[in-house]
Amino acid sequence: MGKNFWQAGCLMLLGSTATVAQQFPPPAxxxxxxxxxxxxxxxxxxxxxxxxxxxRRLSLGNGRxxxxxxxxxxAIRPETVSLVVPDAAIVEQNFDYDLLSPSSxxxxxxxxxxxxVRTNPATGAETRDRAKVLAVNGGVVIEVNGHVEVLRDDGxxxxxxxxxxxxxxxxxxxLSVTLASSRAGTRPATLSYLSRGLGWSADYVALFDxxxxxxxxxxxVTLKNTSGTAFSNAKTLLVAGEVGSSDDxxxxxxxxxxxxxRSVPGAESAAREQLGDFYLYPLAERTTLADKQTKQVSFLxxxxxxxxxxxxxxxxxLGSSDEPRSAQSVxxxxxxxxxxxxxxxxxxxxxxxxxxxxGQPQFTGENRIEHTPQGSTIALPTGDAFDxxxxxxxVSRVRQGDSRWRTAVRYKLTNARSRAVTVELIQxxxxxxxxxxxxxxxxxxxxxAGTYAWQVPVPANGSAVVTTTxxxxx
Amino acid sequence: xLRQLLAAAVLAAAGGATPLRAEPTTVTSAAxxxxxxxxxxxxxxxxxxxxxxxxxxxxxxxxxxxxxxxxTAVLRFEGVAEGIxxxxxxxxxxxxxxxxxxxxxxLLSPASxxxxxxxxxxxxxxxxxxxxRAVSQEAKIVAGPRPGVIVQTAAGIEALRCxxxxxxxxxxxxxxxxxxxxxxxxxxxxxxxxxVTVRLTYLASGFDWRASYVATLALDGRALDLFAWxxxxxxxxxxxxxxxxxxxxxxxxxxxxxxPQEASAxxxxxxxxxxxxxxxxxxxxxxxxxxxxxxxxxxTAMRMxxxxxxxxxxxxxxxxxDLGDLKLYRIAAPTTVAARAQKQVALxxxxxxxxxxxYRRPVYPGERVDAAPTTIVLVLKNEKKDGLGVPLPAGSxxxxxxxxxxxxxLGLGVSTDRTIGxxxxxxxxxxxxxxxxxxxxxxxxxxLTTPTAVGSHEAMLTVSNANPFAVTLDVPIxxxxxxxxxxxxxxxxxxxxxxxxxxxxxxxxxxxxYHY
Numbered sequence: 001m002g003k004n005f006w007q008a009g010c011l012m013l014l015g016s017t018a019t020v021a022q023q024f025p026p027p028a029x030x031x032x033x034x035x036x037x038x039x040x041x042x043x044x045x046x047x048x049x050x051x052x053x054x055x056r057r058l059s060l061g062n063g064r065x066x067x068x069x070x071x072x073x074x075a076i077r078p079e080t081v082s083l084v085v086p087d088a089a090i091v092e093q094n095f096d097y098d099l100l101s102p103s104s105x106x107x108x109x110x111x112x113x114x115x116x117v118r119t120n121p122a123t124g125a126e127t128r129d130r131a132k133v134l135a136v137n138g139g140v141v142i143e144v145n146g147h148v149e150v151l152r153d154d155g156x157x158x159x160x161x162x163x164x165x166x167x168x169x170x171x172x173x174x175l176s177v178t179l180a181s182s183r184a185g186t187r188p189a190t191l192s193y194l195s196r197g198l199g200w201s202a203d204y205v206a207l208f209d210x211x212x213x214x215x216x217x218x219x220x221v222t223l224k225n226t227s228g229t230a231f232s233n234a235k236t237l238l239v240a241g242e243v244g245s246s247d248d249x250x251x252x253x254x255x256x257x258x259x260x261x262r263s264v265p266g267a268e269s270a271a272r273e274q275l276g277d278f279y280l281y282p283l284a285e286r287t288t289l290a291d292k293q294t295k296q297v298s299f300l301x302x303x304x305x306x307x308x309x310x311x312x313x314x315x316x317x318l319g320s321s322d323e324p325r326s327a328q329s330v331x332x333x334x335x336x337x338x339x340x341x342x343x344x345x346x347x348x349x350x351x352x353x354x355x356x357x358x359g360q361p362q363f364t365g366e367n368r369i370e371h372t373p374q375g376s377t378i379a380l381p382t383g384d385a386f387d388x389x390x391x392x393x394x395v396s397r398v399r400q401g402d403s404r405w406r407t408a409v410r411y412k413l414t415n416a417r418s419r420a421v422t423v424e425l426i427q428x429x430x431x432x433x434x435x436x437x438x439x440x441x442x443x444x445x446x447x448x449a450g451t452y453a454w455q456v457p458v459p460a461n462g463s464a465v466v467t468t469t470x471x472x473x474x
Numbered sequence: 475x476l477r478q479l480l481a482a483a484v485l486a487a488a489g490g491a492t493p494l495r496a497e498p499t500t501v502t503s504a505a506x507x508x509x510x511x512x513x514x515x516x517x518x519x520x521x522x523x524x525x526x527x528x529x530x531x532x533x534x535x536x537x538x539x540x541x542x543x544x545x546t547a548v549l550r551f552e553g554v555a556e557g558i559x560x561x562x563x564x565x566x567x568x569x570x571x572x573x574x575x576x577x578x579x580x581l582l583s584p585a586s587x588x589x590x591x592x593x594x595x596x597x598x599x600x601x602x603x604x605x606x607r608a609v610s611q612e613a614k615i616v617a618g619p620r621p622g623v624i625v626q627t628a629a630g631i632e633a634l635r636c637x638x639x640x641x642x643x644x645x646x647x648x649x650x651x652x653x654x655x656x657x658x659x660x661x662x663x664x665x666x667x668x669x670v671t672v673r674l675t676y677l678a679s680g681f682d683w684r685a686s687y688v689a690t691l692a693l694d695g696r697a698l699d700l701f702a703w704x705x706x707x708x709x710x711x712x713x714x715x716x717x718x719x720x721x722x723x724x725x726x727x728x729x730x731x732x733x734p735q736e737a738s739a740x741x742x743x744x745x746x747x748x749x750x751x752x753x754x755x756x757x758x759x760x761x762x763x764x765x766x767x768x769x770x771x772x773x774t775a776m777r778m779x780x781x782x783x784x785x786x787x788x789x790x791x792x793x794x795x796d797l798g799d800l801k802l803y804r805i806a807a808p809t810t811v812a813a814r815a816q817k818q819v820a821l822x823x824x825x826x827x828x829x830x831x832x833y834r835r836p837v838y839p840g841e842r843v844d845a846a847p848t849t850i851v852l853v854l855k856n857e858k859k860d861g862l863g864v865p866l867p868a869g870s871x872x873x874x875x876x877x878x879x880x881x882x883x884l885g886l887g888v889s890t891d892r893t894i895g896x897x898x899x900x901x902x903x904x905x906x907x908x909x910x911x912x913x914x915x916x917x918x919x920x921x922l923t924t925p926t927a928v929g930s931h932e933a934m935l936t937v938s939n940a941n942p943f944a945v946t947l948d949v950p951i952x953x954x955x956x957x958x959x960x961x962x963x964x965x966x967x968x969x970x971x972x973x974x975x976x977x978x979x980x981x982x983x984x985x986x987x988y989h990y
Contacts, residue, residue, distance in 0.1 A: 100617035100624055102633035106745035115630060119639060124602040139748030153749045157638035160745075162631035165624075171592060171617040203561045210798065220575070222561045230651075287574060290651060294560050296575040309798065320954030322969040324896060326725065329799040349729050351562055351677075354798045356720070362512050363533040363677060364798045365726035383726035385799035386865060387893045393970035394955035407955065410970075416865075416893040417796070461895075 036071040038188075041235040042198065042289065044223065046347060047242040050198035052231070054191045060088060062184040068176040074228030075197035076175065083177055085189040091178040100169040106140060108166040109133045116144065116151075117159040197227030198289070200238050202348025203296065204369075207361055208307060208331060210354065215307035215333050217341055219300030221281055222348070223289060231289040240346035240371055241278035261350075261367045266375020268336060270344040279344050305340035307333035311421055312381070313390040314451075315411070317429025324389035324414060327423055328381045329365070336375040345372040352382045387416035388423060388458070395467075403474040406438070411466045415458040425454045425466060433474040440468035498546040498661065505553040506536035506674070510718040511811060512802070513683045513706055517725050521870055521888045523682045525816060528709040530682030531557075531728075536674045542569070542664045549672070550659045555710045557679035558658065559731060565660050566673040573661040582652040584740035588619035590649025597644035598625060610644070621743040636744035679731075680709035683721045685821055685869030687889065689852070689900050690876050692826060698852070698900075699825030700862070702869070703818040704803060706811065713813040721821075723867035723891060724800035793822075793864055801865050827861040829854050831902070833947040835910040836971075839933055839958070839990035843912040848947065850885070850902040856894055866892040873900050907940040908978070910949060915987060935986040939978035949974045952990065961987040 038056035078095035140151035335341035353361040365382030431450035516529035560577035598613040617624040623634035794801040887901025954970030
């Protein structure tokens with residue numbers, strides 16, 4: 001792109017013949033029926049970036065020609081445009097966004113002469129005058145037959161008719177390129193640019209069967225086109241990954257933080273085409289991406305994937321509650337080859353369904369996953385359990401010295417279900433100071449400086465109690 | 475001009491050079507044959523629902539009979555709920571599977587008509603306001619719809635409706651791809667022509683439900699009857715006729731979704747039309763008549779002078795089934811959920827349920843409390859042996875007393891999800907008869923430790939009961955785990971908080987001195 005431009009600049013400096021204004025036909029931006037797009041390929045990334053390649057057949061004359069490109073994305077990033085035309089070099093690229101509107105039309109007519117058609121409100125008789133527009137500042141001041149007046153000062157109907165549309169005004173933002181063509185003739189031109197307003201994510205439907213401990217996972221890629229432009233019959237490629245975007249270009253692009261769903265990242269390679277670290281999801285057939293359309297295409301259908309449901313409760317430091325609080329319901333499964341999904345999972349929303357007593361799938365919650373490499377274990381919180389609750393209680397806080405406390409905590413776990421469950425009980429917030437567990441009634445595990453975790457079995461229609469004492473120094 | 479047209483023609487030809495595929499047949503399904511609706515509560519909703527802004531949602535399962543042709547076809551689904559979350563749509567039962575699913579949201583509106591007709595011929599009609607004579611002429615839309623519309627007529631270039639004349643645009647037809655509502659469609663390729671039943675499942679916003687508990691104290695005041703309505707609301711424009719309706723209790727995790735954009739109106743902006751008098755200050759006057767609000771709700775029922783006893787409610791549905799970690803309530807018979815309507819069906823009926831009446835006022839050490847009133851709570855154990863033992867989903871509570879002269883409202887409150895074995899609390903109002911007073915007492919002994927040390931402060935609590943009956947009061951002091959030393963008596967901790975629970979006889983009074 002840069003090279004092309006410099007070549008073009010050199011060509012211009014070397015200076016062929018002086019160009020005449022007439023050799024620049026005004027850009028053909030009057031939208032015709034149907035689209036002016038050619039053979040379109042769209043590559044869509046996750047973070048509101050898409051690469052559009054559009055191969056159009058252009059009929060060019062010899063010498064300096066101006067060519068406009070209607071029907072490019074309305075959300076184009078004009079600074080990223082590059083054009084490759086055989087036997088032609090680019091002299092300059094313009095992106096005109098001075099739009100045609102009643103105000104801009106009148107402003108451009110300052111100093112010009114327009115036609116006024118006055119209508120007599122009583123008789124309907126029309127009289128015509130030629131008027132010169134003197135100024136458009138808050139109102140339109142005109143000169144008619146040697147008098148100066150304000151347009152429609154009396155509120156009576158007056159049609160202002162302009163002779164032509166000024167060349168500089170466009171009905172849509174328009175990309176136009178001036179080319180130095182070395183031969184006349186029709187040839188393909190490859191236009192490529194980045195656009196906003198095109199994005200994709202994944203949507204998963206996970207049907208969980210508690211009895212067999214399996215989940216059926218369907219994956220859909222969801223494309224959204226809010227660019228304001230339709231791309232018809234486009235070759236479409238989706239890239240699972242984020243390219244550093246120029247919007248936050250301070251040289252320190254940091255990937256976003258992971259959200260509530262937790263996963264143990266895997267180390268398997270999926271049998272997908274890869275581009276560097278990104279996985280590619282090409283659509284099998286050409287498709288039309290209409291404006292304001294959401295399109296979904298299946299990419300994954302896995303049955304009999306081993307899965308389990310569990311419970312998790314995390315208590316904040318000194319979290320104490322006067323009533324039991326629900327534990328999270330967590331669905332865990334793996335996308336390893338052995339477990340059944342056998343694919344990397346692009347970021348998206350997983351919706352979990354369970355069949356009711358009549359066999360109809362019912363929704364039981366959803367959560368977002370990030371890009372997940374193959375072989376990962378995913379723990380997806382889907383909601384709060386109705387029947388499994390935990391009541392944390394700070395039993396005592398005893399001062400041991402200037403900056404030392406001994407804190408006794410009791411957790412009462414209750415289970416109103418008719419089968420035994422195991423709750424992953426986590427005490428968080430232990431990394432404020434030097435915190436040690438002096439004693440605990442069940443064997444726990446210090447996961448990291450901040451958390452201490454227990455796996456607590458709770459019998460059916462029963463309860464369990466865990467007590468622990470922390471020794472804290474600040 | 476000619477050159478422009480020529481260039482456009484060349485470009486159009488270039489666009490047409492790409493191979494065109496045969497247009498697939500479109501099969502439209504106007505409405506579902508059978509529909510099932512599972513309504514989910516707003517995850518953090520409390521108390522009553524706001525019918526104008528329902529934050530819950532529903533899972534809609536529709537069965538539609540559709541005739542599929544052989545080969546590639548586009549199936550359009552009409553009459554889906556307005557609040558559909560399009561990415562959640564799942565379609566089963568297609569023999570040829572789903573090639574792609576689309577949701578098109580280019581809506582037909584005044585602005586999109588101009589947008590879709592840009593560059594094409596329209597009919598511009600001017601009507602003479604004096605004579606009513608209409609003059610039509612051909613015109614072409616040159617620019618629009620934002621911020622104004624420019625047309626090209628035989629006379630030249632004009633801005634629409636800036637002249638003060640009555641001007642009207644007439645279009646040949648609706649531009650392709652515009653529809654009145656967003657349209658959900660799937661592309662499928664059937665191996666043979668067939669009539670199939672397609673199941674369409676999707677999540678839709680604009681629904682909600684609550685349990686509305688009505689507790690009635692028996693005449694003797696010792697037990698109560700607990701009844702609950704399932705209050706469902708549908709804020710969508712679509713009604714669901716004779717639907718299987720379920721309600722799901724429990725809190726689900728949801729992911730925030732983008733809010734769909736509105737179809738746009740046509741806003742015409744003209745060139746500046748200020749006149750020689752338009753900069754004068756505008757004066758406003760009081761309106762002659764008060765503006766009447768249109769938000770009046772008409773209750774279509776009549777209240778008799780002596781209200782008859784409430785009719786026996788219909789039998790409640792059987793106890794809910796477990797749906798994973800949620801509870802699913804099924805309405806036994808198919809029912810119609812109308813558009814923009816609230817509906818109530820019986821959820822449960824239990825009774826008689828014994829209860830304990832407690833008064834409560836938490837205090838903090840050091841806080842000055844001056845004869846503060848106490849809240850009254852009826853405490854129910856959600857156990858089989860105590861007449862309950864059913865899941866109690868979150869909702870609002872209303873407590874009534876049955877008296878010889880009629881019903882009397884005692885208290886209104888809210889409740890969260892309560893499962894079997896938990897405590898269910900019914901708000902029963904506020905008592906000014908039972909009061910709590912706390913003062914900071916001067917220490918009677920010389921202070922031995924530093925003034926900031928635990929136990930160096932002293933407070934005095936006084937409670938009194940002006941009722942002609944005995945009451946039990948709970949006064950939790952401070953926070954969980956806090957060290958509170960009562961003088962002369964042993965006080966238990968309740969949920970980690972030191973809680974003084976004196977039993978007060980009629981007209982009784984009690985005192986507690988404590989260190990903190």
